[in-house]
Amino acid sequence: MQRYFLAEDAGLNERFTIQSADDVHHIKNVMRSSAGDQIIVNFRNGVYVCRLTAVDSSVEVEATEALDITTELPVDVTIASGLLKNDKYEWMIQKATELGAAHFIPFVSERTIIKVDQKKMEKRLERFNKIVKEAAEQSYRRHVPTVTFQPGSKALAELTVDYDQVLVAYEEEAKAGETKKFHAALKSMAPGTRVLIIFGPEGGLSAAELEIFGGRTIGLGPRILRAETAPLYALSAVSYFFELMV
Amino acid sequence: MQRYFLAEDAGLNERFTIQSADDVHHIKNVMRSSAGDQIIVNFRNGVYVCRLTAVDSSVEVEATEALDITTELPVDVTIASGLLKNDKYEWMIQKATELGAAHFIPFVSERTIIKVDQKKMEKRLERFNKIVKEAAEQSYRRHVPTVTFQPGSKALAELTVDYDQVLVAYEEEAKAGETKKFHAALKSMAPGTRVLIIFGPEGGLSAAELEIFGGRTIGLGPRILRAETAPLYALSAVSYFFELMV
Numbered sequence: 217m218q219r220y221f222l223a224e225d226a227g228l229n230e231r232f233t234i235q236s237a238d239d240v241h242h243i244k245n246v247m248r249s250s251a252g253d254q255i256i257v258n259f260r261n262g263v264y265v266c267r268l269t270a271v272d273s274s275v276e277v278e279a280t281e282a283l284d285i286t287t288e289l290p291v292d293v294t295i296a297s298g299l300l301k302n303d304k305y306e307w308m309i310q311k312a313t314e315l316g317a318a319h320f321i322p323f324v325s326e327r328t329i330i331k332v333d334q335k336k337m338e339k340r341l342e343r344f345n346k347i348v349k350e351a352a353e354q355s356y357r358r359h360v361p362t363v364t365f366q367p368g369s370k371a372l373a374e375l376t377v378d379y380d381q382v383l384v385a386y387e388e389e390a391k392a393g394e395t396k397k398f399h400a401a402l403k404s405m406a407p408g409t410r411v412l413i414i415f416g417p418e419g420g421l422s423a424a425e426l427e428i429f430g431g432r433t434i435g436l437g438p439r440i441l442r443a444e445t446a447p448l449y450a451l452s453a454v455s456y457f458f459e460l461m462v
Numbered sequence: 463m464q465r466y467f468l469a470e471d472a473g474l475n476e477r478f479t480i481q482s483a484d485d486v487h488h489i490k491n492v493m494r495s496s497a498g499d500q501i502i503v504n505f506r507n508g509v510y511v512c513r514l515t516a517v518d519s520s521v522e523v524e525a526t527e528a529l530d531i532t533t534e535l536p537v538d539v540t541i542a543s544g545l546l547k548n549d550k551y552e553w554m555i556q557k558a559t560e561l562g563a564a565h566f567i568p569f570v571s572e573r574t575i576i577k578v579d580q581k582k583m584e585k586r587l588e589r590f591n592k593i594v595k596e597a598a599e600q601s602y603r604r605h606v607p608t609v610t611f612q613p614g615s616k617a618l619a620e621l622t623v624d625y626d627q628v629l630v631a632y633e634e635e636a637k638a639g640e641t642k643k644f645h646a647a648l649k650s651m652a653p654g655t656r657v658l659i660i661f662g663p664e665g666g667l668s669a670a671e672l673e674i675f676g677g678r679t680i681g682l683g684p685r686i687l688r689a690e691t692a693p694l695y696a697l698s699a700v701s702y703f704f705e706l707m708v
Contacts, residue, residue, distance in 0.1 A: 219639070221686070238666075286684075287684045287685050307553065311688075311691050311694070314685060314686070314687050314688060314691050315685070315687070315691065315695065316683075316685055354686070354688075355685050355686050355687075356685070356686060357685065393465070395705055395706050395708060396706070396708075398702075398706050399702075399706050399707050420484075435706075436706075437562075437701045437702075437705050437706060438532075438533045438705065439533050439560060439561070439562055439601050439602070439603065439701075440467070440560070440600070440601050440602055441560050441561070441601075442557075442560060442600075445557050445560050445561065445694075448557070448691075448694055448695075448698065449561065449694075449698040449701070449702075452694065452695040452698030452699055452702070453698055453699070453701075453702040453706070455683045455685075455695070455699075456644075456645075456683075456695075456698070456699040456702055456703070457702070459641055459683050459684060460641050460642070460644050460645050460681075460682075460683060460699070461645050462641060462642075
């Protein structure tokens with residue numbers, strides 16, 4: 217059923233106005249709806265069945281029933297990546313939020329070239345979380361991802377026990393022509409699986425890091441992807457597999 | 463088989479030196495190769511079987527046979543998108559080149575908000591093509607995508623006859639919960655298919671544009687993707703379907 221989007225928080229029995237010309241045109245002239253008819257509206261805090269109360273140059277609706285519909289991915293994906301230069305990391309988390317990531321863990325890997333200053337890191341984390349919140353709101357996501365920092369690979373390795381599956385995107389796998397492991401991993405996941413996908417910085421991950429992370433190393437296709445692109449590939453593939461191949 | 467990368471152009475019987483510490487370590491200590499053994503090297507202009515001629519602190523190789531291996535997508539994907547603000551478009555075409563796009567067609571759509579000056583457009587196109595060439599080289603792609611401009615939707619519509627399949631990423635499809643068409647389209651494509659995927663600008667495509675483009679409208683999942691993100695989702699899905707699901 218057609219869904220409309222409103223950048224507001226809804227509550228049962230509250231009224232809202234749809235003013236977007238496209239949406240008003242669609243409701244009035246394409247769907248030919250009138251007062252009393254029902255439509256579905258995606259608010260920032262959820263999806264509601266709404267009853268049209270007035271149809272004119274704008275459309276007024278009343279939220280009558282909350283629906284259990286989500287724009288979240290069916291699996292919970294955390295993106296852990298070696299710290300990148302600011303603008304690249306900020307682009308990545310913004311796009312990755314549009315693409316459905318649940319959490320972000322920037323970490324200082326063996327080959328991270330960025331210098332990390334503890335005080336500055338706090339400010340950067342504030343900014344990262346702000347970027348992610350804005351991106352989540354603009355994508356009408358119900359879940360706002362978090363960005364939490366880990367000061368080293370060992371610290372990240374200690375978190376792996378919190379996940380159902382740990383995948384490590386390893387460039388060497390791409391070079392060895394590995395193509396099957398990512399798909400095999402996705403096929404094995406039930407809805408709600410908590411997945412951690414670890415990506416290296418520009419210089420890649422070291423063999424020692426692979427050892428302490430455990431999990432499965434996976435390739436992401438035969439082309440070399442930059443550190444800020446690889447997470448977007450992985451999230452798109454997860455969405456395609458779970459949401460478009462049904 | 464393990465593949466190594468060299469940022470040079472190869473020719474048969476020519477010699478090259480591998481100096482990357484990681485690669486040298488891998489060849490000497492992991493694979494335990496020595497002079498006379500064979501490895502595969504991805505040069506900028508192709509993939510070659512090489513014979514090791516010297517293994518020391520660096521590794522010298524001679525290209526002995528060109529292989530018909532490609533890092534190109536099995537289908538030829540052209541990304542046509544409504545013109546976006548410069549930095550967003552440049553970022554998109556760089557990532558889309560890493561992800562395997564064959565061609566780019568920025569076009570002025572009905573709702574494009576960018577002003578287009580003919581003289582400035584030539585300079586911008588030069589810059590776009592430069593960005594794409596650098597990205598292709600860094601990704602070891604054998605094909606360098608082109609960026610060609612179309613001044614309007616009608617001009618783009620006239621090109622659709624050159625393609626085997628035309629898909630139009632339409633936000634309304636996502637809102638209507640459409641999930642099956644993209645996958646159905648990919649399943650119907652044989653290797654070598656020339657695909658045009660059309661994306662709107664920030665304001666989306668109009669119903670009139672859909673009419674003249676023809677083709678199939680497709681959804682790209684339940685989340686709203688920005689105009690610069692949607693092509694990356696589509697390319698990742700194409701790669702996942704054709705290259706990782708084999």
